[in-house]
Amino acid sequence: MALDLETRTALVDTVLRLVNETLIPAEDRVAREDAIPREIADIMREMGLFGLSIPEEYGGMGLSMEDECHVMMALGRASPVFRSLIGTNVGIGSQAILIDGTEEQKQRFLPGLASGEIVGSFALTEPGVGSDAASVRTTARREGDVYILNGTKRYITNAPTAGLFTVMARTDPTNPRAGGVSAFLVERNTPGLSIGKPERKMGQQGAHVADVIFEDCPVPAENIIGLQEGVGYRTAMKVLDRGRLAISASCTGFAERILDESAAYANERIQFGKPIGEFQLVQAMIADSYTDAYTARCMVLDTARARDAGEDISTRAAACKLFCSEMVGRVADRNVQIHGGAGYIADYAAERHYRDVRIYRLYEGTSEIQRVKIGRDVLGGAVR
Structure with a gap:
């Protein structure tokens, strides 16, 4: 939904006040402690920033792309670590569900992402898979009403704090390319899912990346996005x-x-x-x-x-x-x-x-x- 100019200006001005009065003054602390203070994350949740792109019927703001870009330009004036905190919820984490998810999946997961109660994480990259994203090696083998996931995802943003992972895994071992890959919604407390040690990075201290490891991890079949195999890529x-x-x-x-x-x-x-x-x-x-x-x-x-x-x-x-x-x-x-x-x-x-x-x-x-x-x-x- 596109905002009228007056409403958009008010929203951008509010974000700029947050940037100038709270985020920029906290940058040195965040870099030094390698953590965004809880009180700042809570303010960003209260402002609705985790749900910028999620439709109102699922608890978000439902901004148009132009409105979202204006807000991101304002928020982007602060250290990129703050954008990273909300980035997956606003972007690839929620949009995969919105575009190809079932209505039940949208109702189940989007409100938590929109409120920031759940931090999203998008798990595609692997130790041997980067730019060649269609060559996913993490496997998902169906056994009755569940898929058993095995593999390791690497350099996954927000992995240490995420409550929901959008995971690309190969459901068709006979198809080595994109058509054999499916997308799964995997919740943090799923048995067999573990998180590696956060990586030491060149920059953006406070935004954490780590391995996400699946060892015989059972994911309900109802959690495959769109209830359809082979379209994850x-x-x-x-x-x-x-x-x-x-x-x-x-x-x-x-x-x-x-x-x-x-x-x-x-x-x-x-x-x-x-x-x-x-x-x-x-x-x-x-x-x-x-x-x-x-x-x-x-x-x-x-x-x-x-x-x-x-x-x-x-x-x-x-x-x-x-x-x-x-x-x-x-x-x-x-x-x-x-x-x-x-x-x-x-x-x-x-x-x-x-x-x-x-x-x-x-x-x-x-x-x-x-x-x-x-x-x-x-x-x-x-x-x-």
Whole structure:
């Protein structure tokens, strides 16, 4: 449901107040303690941020794609760790159920995801399966009214705290490709499911990833999404458009925040008797970052509006993800350069920003995967 302009503005302003008054001041603590304080997570739940994309009949806000992008740009000004907390609930965790789930599955799982009572996690990547997502090796063998899952999922966001996992597993061992993969909803307390030790990461401390291990894990047959085998990979691909746009919006918001910090530092840092912002080479870096961020905002909102209008935006969503994830890396790099030696010191936010944004070029499809998709679509005549 699209919000009227006044309501959307009020929602975005509320999110910006949360960002400026609560989230940004907490960033150093979150990075130091590698945890988001419970009171902050509770505020985000009370604001309904876990249910941005989930329809109102299931307890969410049911925002349009354009409205969601505006909110994500606002939230994205804070450390990406906060977006990560709600990301699966808003994106691939809930959307798989919405797009291909049965009504009973929607009624059963979506309200908890919308309220944030349940944290979602999307389990696709494996030790030997990354960009080649169709080569899933985790198996799901049917025995009566249950499927027995065996395998390991790797680098799974929110795994240590998740209450519901959307798991891709191979139900047809004779089909080694996408058609043999099915999607399952696996609850945290299921016997045979265990979580590995959280990984130490380059950035985004406070957002935890870990292995999810299935050892003779019995999952009720009623928990296969859509009650249909062999369509799990297609389900995963269907939800990527929205997820890639939401991530692109977050990249845009963070780039705009970093740009503001670059300009502020350039105005206050004195060298050779004047602010470094008066030197043309510094101005050039500021100009390039502004142009990058402005282009990203235009791309994302244009594509979001097209999706809301019912257009096929698969290629454009990939282009947004490619450009915005690379763009925020460039903006963060220029910010370090503008800060000079201070930008390399952990006491300054510039160093943390540089590390935090690096993951954007990897998850929900690496930049290389986006390029392959875009290139194939254009060469195949799917884009004009």
